[in-house]
Amino acid sequence: MTTFTGACTALAISLLLIILLYIAWQGIGSLNLHFLLESPRPVGEGGGIGNAIVGSLVLLMLSSAFGMPIGIAVGIYLSEFGKGRLASLVRFVVDTLTGIPSIVTGVFVYAIIVVPFKHFSALAGGIALAMIMIPIVARTTEEMIKLVPQNLREGALALGAPQWRVTLGIVLPAAASGIATGVMLAVARVSGETAPLLFTAFGSRFFNYYLDQPIASLTVEIYNYAISPYDEWHAQAWAATLVLMSLILAINIVVRFFTRRKF
């Protein structure tokens, strides 16, 4: 039994290691400062993915700005206030939302945002990603808040704290590191999304700082380069993949650092 489970564990870990090493091996060759800072150029002239890095960060910030507060609020509602049938309904809806294929989310946002505004935009991309984030954040928040011992709430209530202050001042901070993990999972998940962005943020060959304009992202850039017929772009796609993975890792470390248990 130990041997079998141990072997499976080794297999799972080695899968991750193989992926990481292969990407690093393939990508490291095209990686240099120009590649990180410049915008794309025609085939044969080099160029970089600076605009896509900025675009991905903008999209992540946008989606977090929408998705985090809503997701956390839903999680608080489900764990602290939601009772009875309405709460079960909300929970069911949230779970269903988690299962919606991301391409569907993309098409939906295309229909309700992109079509009326007549063009692709960073904002539409952010909203599409936020829709993917909300259920993940909501359910993790709910689970994490449920882990906060009841006697901590009672301790605060016994001091004359109103319910909302108990939730915001005691329960949320006690669950903060767990909630941050959930948010991280959601951010990591959406930072790898390509399909919903094809119809919303669309992609761009230039640096863009306007939220109502199409914006580049690493994933869409990787997609475009990977399906191109040029070896140079293939190499750049590998390098962009390496950058994307490093970016996710970096965000993870930074958030963990700031939400680590202080007390």
Next chain:
Amino acid sequence: MTTPTIAAKFAVPAQRGAPPAAKEITTKITVRDLDFYYGRAQALQKISLQVPERIVMAFIGPSGCGKSTFLRTLNRMNDVIPGTRVDGEVKIDGRDIYAPGTDVVDLRRRVGMVFQKSNPFPKSIFENVAYGLRINRITANRQELEGRVQQALEGAALWAEVKDRLKLSAFSLSGGQQQRLCIARALAIRPEVILMDEPASALDPIATSKIEELIVDLKKQYTIVIVTHNMQQAARVSDTTAFFLLGKLIEVNPTEKMFTAPDEKTTEDYITGRFG
């Protein structure tokens, strides 16, 4: 079993006993015909009881007899448990705390509580004690806040041990210190009544004796109601003892009498260890 045997087992220190006669005794809490239900299950039946001001009253009884439930009706802490219901009357200073329109937040400010398991907030030692002061906006400035925190920690006999590490996590304290921190937290907002739900049940004998000394000391300023499983503890710290069994209040008497010559046969049987 005869009375002298009980007396020998639960020798009550002579200096206490009945509440000091010089002080005028006023009734702090009056409970009349209190019924309590968890859903359909009735946990308390027709409890009537008076708690005089500035004494320690102990609730004793076997597990599940309703003593903790009763304690929690006194600051409406049971409100947070879904499906509970209260009938009857609980008056504190003559005001019915279950009357419609009662400010529960204000009630809990006046009736503090210390729990069985110490439950410090995930904050620093200082912030734990300051919490009640902050949320109730009791202090006007930082200096006053620090003063009140110090007083509360002194009141809970903890100041000397923590004064150099107020900024450290409350979880860095030992179990007994954490419980005294929770007492300090309750004292900081200067309640009139302090409810204690088996405050020493998770502590070692030394920490327990510290808490007990503290309780006797706090009696000078506060009315204290303590639930305890430990009858020796009830005998050591309380002036009056109430015995609960199966959701009913069997007997209330001065502690000395309770442990030497109880009125009820059931009380005597419980105290002498025939059941429970």
